[in-house]
Amino acid sequence: MIRSHFLNMVVFSGLVAVFFAYLTQSGARDRLRVTLIIGGSMVVLSLIVAYVMYPFPLR
């Protein structure tokens, strides 16, 4: 079991990125490019959203 929040997010992003790269692309180079773009975007955007949420606690 992965207990680290960040590692969970990275693993999840990686799996989803590989899935969509293979679903939407056919060449090896294109698949690698799309994997990096989707996976990287998910991680970076999640971190940005996390920092934006930081000053706005629910209570």
Next chain:
Amino acid sequence: MSETSLATAPPTRAPVDPWAPCLLAWLLPGLGHIYLGRKRTGLVFLAVVMATFFLGIASSGAASLLDPRQPLTYLATFDNLAVGPVEIISRFATYGGLVYRMPPDEGDPRVADLTDRVRRRVRSVTYEYGNTFLLTAGLMNMLLILDAFDIATGRKD
């Protein structure tokens, strides 16, 4: 058609019954693509969906039960089922048996038992991740079934 264009034309594939790859894709993620001749892609899909599914179980994700008091559970259960027969493993991991429906009578002793089993998983710090992984595995396989259908009918190369 000239001789040159015949030489460069893509090979034509024999027509395939589109429902066969869809059924195979449901039985085992990626099997529909393997059936359609995309062995490597199918194996990658199998590895990705199974990794997502088993990480969900390992992270204390819970399979959803049909509960008329909570309509969204119908969607979640349908999504769980989309991953195929392997979904049974998540039922046993969550409820210790093959359970798909919360008993309608709240006084039924099985309700307390099933709720208690879910609560035990909810207490885990990775419960939300586990649920997300489990639901995502089902969504991925729905897309694979639709993709296999599109390939079989010639809508996708």
